[in-house]
Structures are given as C-alpha cells and as structure tokens.
Amino acid sequence: MSASGVVKRTPFNDFHRALGAKMVDFAGFDMPVRYTGDVREHLCVRTAAGLFDISHMGEFHIAGPGALEFLNRAVTNDVAAAAVGQAVYSPMCREDGGIVDDLLVYRMADRFMVVVNASNTAKDFAWLDALRPAGVTLEDRSDVTALLAVQGPRAADVLRGLVPEAALELGFYRFLEGEVAGVPAVISRTGYTGEDGFELYFANDGAARVWQAIMAAGAPHGLEPVGLGARDTLRLEMGYMLYGNDIDDSTTPLEAGLGWTVKMKKGDFVGREALARQKERGVPRRLVGFTLEGRRVPRHGMVIECAGRAVGRVTSGTFSPSLDRPIGMGYVEPAHAELGAALDIVAGPSRLPARVVARPFWTSGSHR
Known part of the structure; x- marks a missing residue:
C-alpha cells in the first residue's frame, strides 16, 4: 500500500486482469505476479521474449545549471564519464556508506532521468531534494510515466517495425528518444533478466496503444506477458541484487560486490570517506x-x-x-x-x- 493508503494501478491494469493475472500489492501498486505460471514465463524469456509491466518504478527528471555536479555528488558512480545517450547504474549512499538505493541515471542532452526502485520512490525523492542545490530542478514524473520491458533473445525481432531501426542497433546501456508504435518514448537497451532486451518509457496516455502493438507484433515470436514472480527468478539467476533483500541502508557497495560502481577518483560524493575507510580496512x-x-x-x-x-x-x-x-x-x-x-x-x-x-x-x- 502506498504512503497515502491507496493501492495504485499502472495504466496496464485492465490488460493484466483481462489476461487473468494473479494480482498482488507490491510497493503500493496492484501488480501482476504471474499469468500462466512462474516457470513457464521464466523459460519464455530465456527462449523467446517476455513483456513486463514495470510502471511501478520511479522516474525523476533533473535539469538546470549544476545538475551534473549534483548527481555526481549524490551517487557513487561517475555520471560525468557517461556520454549523452548512455545510462549509468549506480548505488546512492548515505554518509556512512549504507545504500539508500541502486538506480539508473540516463544522460540526455538537456536533462537527466533517474530511475529508482518502486519501494524507494518517496524516500529517494526526499533524499535528492535535500541534497539539491539552488538552480537545479528535481521533478517526480513517476505517476505520469509508463514503463514496459521487452526481454529475451527475440526482443529485437518483436520491436522491429515498432521502434526506429537505430534503436535496434543500440549497445547495452545505451538509449535514444524516439517513438514506439507512434508514441514518443525513451527506448533503452537495458534490463533485469540477463537476456537481450529493451525498456520503454512513455506517457501514460500511450499505454493501451503500445501494449496492444507489442503483444500483436510479439505473437509470431512467442512473446508472452511476464509477472513479478518470473522477474525475480530471472534476476536471481543473474546474481542481480534486489533492494530490501540483498542490499539496503545497512549494507555498502563494497560488501555487495559493487566496488566497480564506486569511483573514488571522481571527486567528493556522499559516503566517499566511509567507503574509503572500509576499502582500506577490509569489509566485514x-x-x-x-x-x-x-x-x-x-x-x-x-x-x-x-x-x-x-x-x-x-x-x-x-x-x-x-x-x-x-x-x-x-x-x-x-x-x-x-x-x-x-x-x-x-x-x-x-x-x-x-x-x-x-x-x-x-x-x-x-x-x-
């Protein structure tokens, strides 16, 4: 249940229910945990393609003079090293090195988009707002942004004809702004499954058009809708961490094996001193x-x-x-x-x- 006490619905809720999905309250959202069965859905992603509604994730837009410096201080990875059109995975830490959240930062030409875990949206927004300097804007776009993931070895085949050809040529952790099924979108070659795939961000009012187009285009390629149950087994097979289970504010990136995301040489950032001490002394x-x-x-x-x-x-x-x-x-x-x-x-x-x-x-x- 959300902080307001109301369970939210994503713009795809009617589709999930029409397909007979088992729905659960996850991070304050009414979400599909499974449609036909966790194992079937899991193996469908490994062998063909799956369509995930992950609109419960949070999206913040950050802009203004000093936005880059602000983000580079807020997260442990080096956002400045990313080119426009590149996404960066990073923990965001407290002064003691504990992980506030792990997130994605998308570097756009005129702004940044930060994608956070659903359970942490309110906490992360407050955390970033407290760090935000004058002149930098921070906007929570979570409630007006739909997010679908197409994942699996046939993901590109599913989206061919629905997205620009250039999107199908993107490298991993690269993205572009274009259209999916005629709806303006951020098209990102990212995912949480270990398979090839894309994550698609667009306005809620395009939800029905995009969902129906992907389901229709995907049918010849074996695409099926996939719930949170299989999403969890897919991520765990890859050793990907889940916030609240494998990492939280009592664990540090160094303990979690995320030392590669901690860029000590980039300059000051929140948690740097604590992480430097832990690196020198060794993790417990x-x-x-x-x-x-x-x-x-x-x-x-x-x-x-x-x-x-x-x-x-x-x-x-x-x-x-x-x-x-x-x-x-x-x-x-x-x-x-x-x-x-x-x-x-x-x-x-x-x-x-x-x-x-x-x-x-x-x-x-x-x-x-």
Whole structure:
C-alpha cells in the first residue's frame, strides 16, 4: 500500500486482469505476479521474449545549471564519464556508506532521468531534494510515466517495425528518444533478466496503444506477458541484487560486490570517506552466490553456518528453472566467501549443504 493508503494501478491494469493475472500489492501498486505460471514465463524469456509491466518504478527528471555536479555528488558512480545517450547504474549512499538505493541515471542532452526502485520512490525523492542545490530542478514524473520491458533473445525481432531501426542497433546501456508504435518514448537497451532486451518509457496516455502493438507484433515470436514472480527468478539467476533483500541502508557497495560502481577518483560524493575507510580496512562481510543439492530452496533470513558456527545470512533464494536446482545469495564472513567454500543453510532443524559459486549462475543468456 502506498504512503497515502491507496493501492495504485499502472495504466496496464485492465490488460493484466483481462489476461487473468494473479494480482498482488507490491510497493503500493496492484501488480501482476504471474499469468500462466512462474516457470513457464521464466523459460519464455530465456527462449523467446517476455513483456513486463514495470510502471511501478520511479522516474525523476533533473535539469538546470549544476545538475551534473549534483548527481555526481549524490551517487557513487561517475555520471560525468557517461556520454549523452548512455545510462549509468549506480548505488546512492548515505554518509556512512549504507545504500539508500541502486538506480539508473540516463544522460540526455538537456536533462537527466533517474530511475529508482518502486519501494524507494518517496524516500529517494526526499533524499535528492535535500541534497539539491539552488538552480537545479528535481521533478517526480513517476505517476505520469509508463514503463514496459521487452526481454529475451527475440526482443529485437518483436520491436522491429515498432521502434526506429537505430534503436535496434543500440549497445547495452545505451538509449535514444524516439517513438514506439507512434508514441514518443525513451527506448533503452537495458534490463533485469540477463537476456537481450529493451525498456520503454512513455506517457501514460500511450499505454493501451503500445501494449496492444507489442503483444500483436510479439505473437509470431512467442512473446508472452511476464509477472513479478518470473522477474525475480530471472534476476536471481543473474546474481542481480534486489533492494530490501540483498542490499539496503545497512549494507555498502563494497560488501555487495559493487566496488566497480564506486569511483573514488571522481571527486567528493556522499559516503566517499566511509567507503574509503572500509576499502582500506577490509569489509566485514561479502555477498556471495551459492548452490544447493536437492530441491529445498533457501529463504531470505535463513542463517548460514560453517562447521556449526553462524557465519552469515541468506538474502535471496529460489529454485532456478534454467539450472533445475536451488540457488541463493547471502552475506558471509570474508573467510567463507571464496569460490568452492562449503556452507550449510539452516532450514529449521535441517542443515542444507551449499557451495559458494561464481555469479551469474546462468551464463547462457542472450545479453552480450
């Protein structure tokens, strides 16, 4: 439920219900968790293409003199190094290095668009507004922006004829402003699945036209609508983090294996001193991926042991449809984070043997 106490609906809600989707309250939105089944939808994305409604995500537009410097101070990655037409993934940290959110920054010719997690929209806006200098504008466009993702090895085939040909030639994390099915849109080659794909941002009033056009164009290519259930298993197979599970304001980018997004040489940013100290001293825990034998699935919050001693805790777990085995992620003491390390997941009275493995778990995706 949203802060106002009202569950919001995306502009695609009627389509979800007409398709018989199971709907749930997620981050204050009435969202489809599944249509035909998590495994079927997951494998459809891995083999063909899926259409995701992710309009619950938040979008802020930032402009004005000093907008670049403001954003570069607010996030850990180097926005200044991005060209116009490029997106940047970055954590946004507190002074103590804890992660406020992980987000995308789109660098446009005359402004920036920041895309944040749905559960953090209000928090992130307040955080950025408190940091914002005079002369920089910060506008929350979340409630008027629709967002669809087309993901899978046939994503480009689905969109061919609906988007400019130049959009199909975009590199990963590149975007352009054009049209999808005649509706003005930001077309971005990004995603959360490990497959090739596009994310499409456009005004709510174009929602019906775009949804119907993509579903019709995608039918010959095996496109199906996909819910949040499969979105979660797809992201976990890639070792992608979910805010609130794998990262939050008590974890730092260095602990989460996101050191590559922390650009110490770019100049000052919020959290820099704390992260520099942690980098020098070493992290107290590391986020690792692990696999289990058998069929039992690790769950968020389960204790991780080694030789009978607690050494960490599970943050995410699922049964991987692509690998046909249980997988998970969790934080462990650095001594137990090496590849091949043997661990036990505490599941009630049982101990489930696990082994640390490299991420991503799934390495055969169409994204290159």
